[in-house]
Amino acid sequence: MPLPLACLPPAGKSLQVSHDLPPGCALVDLPVKGDSRGSLIALEGGGDVPFEIARVYYVYATQPNVDRGFHAHRKLKQFAVAVSGGCTMVLDNGKERAEVRLDRPSRGLTIGPMVWHEMRAFTPGCVLLVLADAIYDEGDYIRDYSRFLAMVRG
């Protein structure tokens, strides 16, 4: 399905790609409780997840060559982990773009508010788990990239 043009970064205005993550975003190596039975990872609000958990969702059965996301949140904080398979998270604060590969259950990514994010390069069978600090609120979404840029650039 082609994306609305308003969701795409303007052609010819590609942002500088950075290895640093935008402010409010951070990668976390999660401690694995492993033994001869297998592995377990626990997430608690106020621990590795820097907020209380109000909502949990998972993205799965993503079709080949599909990119997802293409929005920012005004206030929402999120924490993402690929608990099976992997995908690439693109983070964009209007000044720089960074890419992070989420490809193991022990790699968590905090995504702060006002960060445009896109998900791509899903492996078959990828399950992307996301924890959020608030329940669903459509009014918190910014789905138009030009509007997002205007907001972050003042």
Place this chain on the structure above:
Amino acid sequence: MPLPLACLPPAGKSLQVSHDLPPGCALVDLPVKGDSRGSLIALEGGGDVPFEIARVYYVYATQPNVDRGFHAHRKLKQFAVAVSGGCTMVLDNGKERAEVRLDRPSRGLTIGPMVWHEMRAFTPGCVLLVLADAIYDEGDYIRDYSRFLAMVRG
């Protein structure tokens, strides 16, 4: 790894296996937000998950022929979903045993307190996601089956 004998139901005292779930336990068909891109399932406290979410954990890389669990909780409420692959959850309230196959991301299982539970028959690559209403507290665990039986049978 062999389990401690105290964790196993006493030989020769197998409980009646029921198709009904113990009180406090329930299966839920979760609504799938699906479109041409793929699927997404969201869980919010007070919605399909009948409590506020304090802790999220996932069990993965379970070794072949390994059974897990073998405990009950005094107070903890949990909500389990196999977001990838599948496993069988055994639920035991001291009077009856029930078995539930969790094998799709849209099948959620509430597990109430004072229910002995065991997980078995994990498929390779299974990821069992569990939401809980409290943070980790070792004092809430009952890990001895004989003690559990004594407690529920008064």
